[in-house]
Amino acid sequence: MPATIRDVARASGVHISTVSRTFSAPHLVNPETRVRVLACAEDLGYRPNRAARALITGRTHNIGLIVADIANPFFPPLIKAAEGQARQRDYHVFVADTNEDVIAEEDLVHALAKQVDGVLLCSPRMSNSLIEQVSREVPVVVINRQVAGLPCVMMDVGQGARAAIEHLLGLGHRRIALLGGPRGSWTAREMRRAASAAARAGGAELTVIGPNQPTETGGGALAEQVRRGGVTAVLAYNDLMAIGLIEGLDALGLRVPQDVSVIGVDDIALSRLTRPKLTTVATPTAAAGRTAVDMLLQLDSDAPRGARGRGAAASDRRTTAQVMLQTVLVVRDSTGPVPEPGRDGAGA
C-alpha cells in the first residue's frame, strides 16, 4: 500500500503536520528538518494523496474538458494545447467526449463537477440556460460559443465566413450554398448570419442546407442536394464536411474546383492532405485551448475557498471576460473561378 503522510512522519521523527508543511508550505519548516523529511518521503516513495488534499482544500488541481466528439480532428489540437497549458500550472486535464449528445453532455458535466476545479465546455450543444445552471455548480469557461455573463473564448467564424464568401464573390460565384452545422451549435448560427449578410451585400444568392451532422459522412450525404441546387460554390460548416462533400461530388462526376468550389472551416491537418488541398477558414484552436485554461484558472483563484455556487457565482464576478480570437482564410486548391464566367452578369 502507498506510503501515507503518517509513515513519513514516523520515519523522520516529526509530527504529520510538519510533513504536510514540508510539501505545501516549505518556508515554515526548518531547512534541516525539511531535508530529512524529504529524504524519508523519497525513501518511502511517498506521494500526497490528491483526493484527501482536495477534500480539505477544495482544490483538486484537475480541470475537466468536455468536447463534442474527440474523433473530430478539430478538437485534438485544442485538447493538446489545453493540456500543455494546464500542465505548466500544475493542473491535469481530464477529457471527456459527449458524442454530440446533449444528454450525455449534461450527465458528464455533473459527474465531473465534483472532481475538478472547473470545466471547459467546448462547443457545447446544450441550451444557454442549462449552461448557466451548470455554471452555478462549478466554474465554467465556454469555448466556441457566447453565453451572456459567462467567460467565453470564441473564434470569429463570422468574420471567417464573410471572408470566405467574399473570396467566392471575387471568383465570380453568385449562387452559393452553406452547409449548416449541427443543431444547437453557436458557431453554425454565427456562420449563417455572417454568410447571409455577406452574400446579400455582394448580390449573391445563398442557400442554406441543414442542420447536419458535422462529419465526412454528413458532408458526403449532401452532394446530391448540392448538385440539384445548381450552386457553383459551397461553404461548409467545417473541413470534415467539406472533405466529405468533395468526395460525394466526385462520385457524382462533379470536379472540385472546376465544377464546384468548396470552402471548409477549421484548417485541420487533414485539409492539407486531401486532393485538391482544401481552401478553408483557419481557426486558432490551440490558442483557444490555452486561453480557456488561463481564464478558468484565473476564475478559480479569484473565488474564495468553498464559495462555489449559490447563484452568486455567475453574477458578481467583476469582469466576465469574453475573448474573440481572429480567424484567417487560407486559400488552397478547392476554390476556383466560376465555371461559365459572366453568366450571372457579374463582370459586365
Place this chain on the structure above:
Amino acid sequence: MPATIRDVARASGVHISTVSRTFSAPHLVNPETRVRVLACAEDLGYRPNRAARALITGRTHNIGLIVADIANPFFPPLIKAAEGQARQRDYHVFVADTNEDVIAEEDLVHALAKQVDGVLLCSPRMSNSLIEQVSREVPVVVINRQVAGLPCVMMDVGQGARAAIEHLLGLGHRRIALLGGPRGSWTAREMRRAASAAARAGGAELTVIGPNQPTETGGGALAEQVRRGGVTAVLAYNDLMAIGLIEGLDALGLRVPQDVSVIGVDDIALSRLTRPKLTTVATPTAAAGRTAVDMLLQLDSDAPRGARGRGAAASDRRTTAQVMLQTVLVVRDSTGPVPEPGRDGAGA
C-alpha cells in the same frame, strides 16, 4: 455551496449513516425512509462527493487512459469505445496525452495513479521494467504491447503484416520497404519481425527504414528515401505515415499504385477518404478499448480493498489474461501489380 450528506440528514430527520446507506446500500434502509431521504436529496440537489467517498472506499470510479498522441486518428475510436464501456459500468474515463514523450508518460501515470482505480496504458513508449514498476503502484492494463505478467490486449499486427506482405508478393512485388514506427513501440517490433519473415519466405527483399515519427510528416519525409531505394511497394507502420508517404511520392512524380504500392495499418476513417483509397491492415481498435476496460475492472474487483501495490500485485494474480485480437487486410486502391511484371523472375 453544494449540499452535503449532513444537510440531507438534517432535512430528512435521520442520521447521516442512513443517508449514506440510502445511496450505497439501499436494501439496508426502510423503503419509506428511503423515499423520504431521496426526496430531500433531490430537493437539495445533493450529489455524493466522489473524492470523499474515494478516500474511505479506496475506489474512485475513475479510470485513466494514457495515449501517445490524441491527434493520431488511431486513438479516438479506441478512446470512445473505452469511454462507452466504462460509462456502462458507472466509471469515468480520464484521457491524457503524452505527446509520444517517455518522460511525460511516466509523470502522467504517477499523477493519475492516486485519482483513478486503474490505468490503461495505450501504446506505451516506456520500458517494460518501468511499466512493471508502475503496475506495482496502480492496476494497469497494457494495450498494444506485450508485457510478461501483466494483463495486455494486443492486436495481431504480426499476422496483419504477414497478410500485407503476402498480398504484395501476390501482386508480383519483390523489392519491398517497411517504414518502421517509433522507437520503443512494441507494434513496430512485431511488424518488423513478421514482415521480414514473410518476405524471406516469399523470396523478396525487405528494406527497413526507421525508426520514424508515426505521422504524415514522418511518412512524407521518407518519400525521397523510398525512391532511392528502388522498391516497388511499401508497408508503412500506420495509415498516417502511408498517407504522408503517398503525398510525398506524388510530389516526386511517383504515382500510387502505378509506380509504387503502399499499404498502411490501422484503417483509420481517413484511409477511405484519400485518393487513392488506402489498402490497409484494419485493427480492431474499438474492441481493444472495450476489452481493456473490462479487464481492468475485473482486476479491480478481484483486488481486496486497499491491497494495492507491495509487489504482490503483479505476481499472485491467478490468471493474467493476455488477449490477442485479430486484424484483417482491407484491399483498396493503393496497391496494384508490380510496374514491370516478371522483371524479377517471379512468374516464369
Place this chain on the structure above:
DNA sequence: GACATGAGAGCAACCGTTTGCATTAATTGG
C-alpha cells in the same frame, strides 16, 4: 410469556490531508 431473530437506524471511528491555534525554545531590544 420467554426467547431467539432480524430489520432498521444510530454511533463513532476512520480514510489522508490541511490549517488555525497553542506551545516551546531561541533571539532580540531596551
Place this chain on the structure above:
DNA sequence: CCAATTAATGCAAACGGTTGCTCTCATGTC
C-alpha cells in the same frame, strides 16, 4: 535580565463520506 518577538513544531479539528458495531423494537416460535 526581563519582556516581546519570532521561528519551528505539535495538537486537534475539520473535510464528506463509509461501515462495523451496538441498540431498539416488532415479529414469530414454541
